[in-house]
Amino acid sequence: MKKNELMKHSCPLGKAMSALGSKWKPIIALVIKDRKLRFGELAVRINVISRKVLTDQLREMETDGLVVREEFKEIPPRVEYSLTEKGLALLPILYMLEEWEAKYQNKELYAEKDCNLLDKKSEKAVV
Amino acid sequence: MKKNELMKHSCPLGKAMSALGSKWKPIIALVIKDRKLRFGELAVRINVISRKVLTDQLREMETDGLVVREEFKEIPPRVEYSLTEKGLALLPILYMLEEWEAKYQNKELYAEKDCNLLDKKSEKAVV
DNA sequence: CTGTATCCCCGTAGATACTG
DNA sequence: CAGTATCTACGGGGATACAG
Numbered sequence: 001m002k003k004n005e006l007m008k009h010s011c012p013l014g015k016a017m018s019a020l021g022s023k024w025k026p027i028i029a030l031v032i033k034d035r036k037l038r039f040g041e042l043a044v045r046i047n048v049i050s051r052k053v054l055t056d057q058l059r060e061m062e063t064d065g066l067v068v069r070e071e072f073k074e075i076p077p078r079v080e081y082s083l084t085e086k087g088l089a090l091l092p093i094l095y096m097l098e099e100w101e102a103k104y105q106n107k108e109l110y111a112e113k114d115c116n117l118l119d120k121k122s123e124k125a126v127v
Numbered sequence: 128m129k130k131n132e133l134m135k136h137s138c139p140l141g142k143a144m145s146a147l148g149s150k151w152k153p154i155i156a157l158v159i160k161d162r163k164l165r166f167g168e169l170a171v172r173i174n175v176i177s178r179k180v181l182t183d184q185l186r187e188m189e190t191d192g193l194v195v196r197e198e199f200k201e202i203p204p205r206v207e208y209s210l211t212e213k214g215l216a217l218l219p220i221l222y223m224l225e226e227w228e229a230k231y232q233n234k235e236l237y238a239e240k241d242c243n244l245l246d247k248k249s250e251k252a253v254v
Numbered sequence: 255c256t257g258t259a260t261c262c263c264c265g266t267a268g269a270t271a272c273t274g
Numbered sequence: 275c276a277g278t279a280t281c282t283a284c285g286g287g288g289a290t291a292c293a294g
Contacts, residue, residue: 013153013221016228023287026140039256050288055257065231076255077294086231093223094140100220101143104192104213150267166276180267182277203275204274258293266284273278 019064024049024057026094029087032067036080066090146191151176151184153221156193156214163197163207193217 020026024046031037031045042058043051058081061067066087072078083091147153151173158164158172169185170178185208188194193214199205210218 011154012225012228012232013157015232016224017150017153019228023144026144027138030140043256050290051257052259052289053287056287071256074255077257079256086227089227089231093220093227096220096223097143098139100213100216101139101146104216105139105142170276177268177270178277179269179279183267198276201275202274204277206276256294259291261289261291263286263288265286268283269281271279271281274276 019061019066020090020094022057022060024053025061025066026097028054028057028061029066029083029090030094032081032083032087033091034083034088036070036082039079039081042081061087146188146193147217147221149184149187151180152188152193153224155181155184155188156210156217157221159194159208159210159214160218161210161215163209166206166208169208188214 020029027046028042031042037045039054039058043049043054046054049057058067058069062069065084068082068084070080070082072080147156154173155169158169164172166181166185170176170181173181176184185194185196189196192211195209195211197207197209199207
């Protein structure tokens with residue numbers, strides 16, 4: 001058994017980290033928050049992510065039970081994503097992480113406008 | 128500016144995730160916890176990590192202000208690692224993550240012995 | 255509109271041997 | 275004892291084009 005398999009299956013913290021440990025999943029969770037979003041809306045709000053990667057991440061989050069994917073058989077196609085109970089339960093932890101980082105940042109200050117996930121002017125995520 | 132530079136410098140959550148988002152850092156933080164540990168003790172307790180990677184991770188955690196590295200100019204050399212206030216403040220969040228994972232795990236059950244960071248029999252981390 | 259299919263780059267981390 | 279030095283392998287993530 002490979003070590004990162006161990007990581008994913010043996011240890012709760014390891015599982016948790018693999019569920020949200022990617023580059024984009026915490027961001028995606030915060031963007032979806034409590035309302036349903038279509039794939040395109042997500043892509044616009046997190047404009048620095050490629051569609052392929054967004055798809056990949058959403059699929060993994062679906063597998064991990066973080067998001068629900070609802071596909072409507074329409075023309076044009078429509079897909080909506082929302083957080084599961086498990087995904088919602090993650091949000092407070094993410095906020096704690098933000099607070100933790102904000103509290104203990106030492107010298108490197110970043111401009112206020114860059115501190116928000118969504119840039120107000122462009123309505124696009126600056127990540 | 129590359130995107131993962133954005134990730135690291137613009138967004139508090141991004142910074143937080145890059146500070147603990149690696150494969151090993153949460154594990155290392157939990158192993159060090161509140162008492163000083165020598166390099167070799169860490170290596171034994173997390174026996175599935177290579178020494179090179181352990182060194183790398185500790186260095187990054189030192190840069191991120193999570194751990195303190197104390198080097199004693201002795202023969203044989205001795206180095207002790209401990210958590211900073213920032214590192215200690217991370218622990219409750221890690222415990223929340225564990226609880227979150229434990230609460231919402233659906234079907235895949237793992238044996239109890241694999242659920243603890245430290246395997247009692249071998250005194251080695253199973254991760 | 256919501257994705258796939260490719261291809262590629264780069265960083266993480268593993269193995270092994272060596273050093274002060 | 276506490277690391278470095280190399281080399282290698284793997285996989286995430288990005289760019290772009292295409293598909294249903």
